[in-house]
Amino acid sequence: MVKFKINFKxxxxxxxxxVASSSSGVTxxxxxxxLALHPVHLNDLNKSVKDILSLGIAKYNKDLDGLLLGxxxxxxAKDGIINNDSCYIHMNLEADFFCV
Known part of the structure; x- marks a missing residue:
């Protein structure tokens, strides 16, 4: 079985x-x-962060309590953290999220 990934934008x-329209429901x-980043993501950090965030578009996000639209x-954040024996770099970011 082949799985296809569809990226919405x-x-x-x-x-x-x-957002400006009060009747749309978009905030x-x-x-x-x-984010937990694999070391391979460090080659192009900006692109990797955008790619990871884009995977969540048109999906429910519990932090936003709604669908992520963009x-x-x-x-x-300035620093990433590596916990215990994991290879993943844990980073925090702040962004404006469109959701409904």
């Missing part, structure tokens, strides 16, 4: 218009988010 200007929330203004 919503237009940022449309999302901003929906913009600035929240902190935690994100912008990503700010990474």
């Amino acid at each position: 919503f237009n940022k200007s449309l999302l901003n218009k929906l 913009l929330q600035r929240i902190k988010h935690h 994100y912008q203004n990503i700010k990474l």
Whole structure:
């Protein structure tokens, strides 16, 4: 069985218009988010963070209590942490998330 990944991407200007409309139900929330990055992601950290966040678009996000529609203004924490014997680098970021 072959699995296909479909990446959704919503237009940022449309999302901003929906946030401005009181009847759309779309909100913009600035929240902190935690990521566990594999060392391979360190080759291009910016692209990797965007790729990981993009995998959550059009899916329910419990931190947002709704469907993630997009994100912008990503700010990474200065330091990552490696816990115990895990190879994953745990990083925090802050971003604006569009959700409904």
